[in-house]
Amino acid sequence: MLKESKCQVKFIRQSPYKVRFVLDSVRGKKVNYALSSLNFSNKKAAVFIQKALNSAVSNFSQANENFDSDLLYVKEAFVDEGPKIKRFRPRAMGRASKILKRTSHLTVVVGEKGK
Numbered sequence: 001m002l003k004e005s006k007c008q009v010k011f012i013r014q015s016p017y018k019v020r021f022v023l024d025s026v027r028g029k030k031v032n033y034a035l036s037s038l039n040f041s042n043k044k045a046a047v048f049i050q051k052a053l054n055s056a057v058s059n060f061s062q063a064n065e066n067f068d069s070d071l072l073y074v075k076e077a078f079v080d081e082g083p084k085i086k087r088f089r090p091r092a093m094g095r096a097s098k099i100l101k102r103t104s105h106l107t108v109v110v111g112e113k114g115k
Helices: 016-023 031-039 045-063
Strands: 004-012 072-081 085-090 096-101 104-112
Touching (some): 016 072, 045 072
Antiparallel strands (some): 004 104, 085 096
């Protein structure tokens, strides 16, 4: 019986700074509370975090036949920087400026609280 389960979402087309802002609000919370707060969030990153959280809970349920979803909580949640997509924008006098489109790698770990 596993005590924790993990889900990774890679190459999210949003900067890690913006994803981390939403992720800080659900880290350490119960899964049911985290999902309901993400449901009412108006941030784009909330959709990716919600999908990752649902997948981690599903992974946990596959490994454990009888588990109580009320005991599950977000054990770890972090975001790392992925590769940057590089683009150029034309500027005045024939110059060009670089645009970095940042991507993120999201990792969510859920687990049971000890009794």
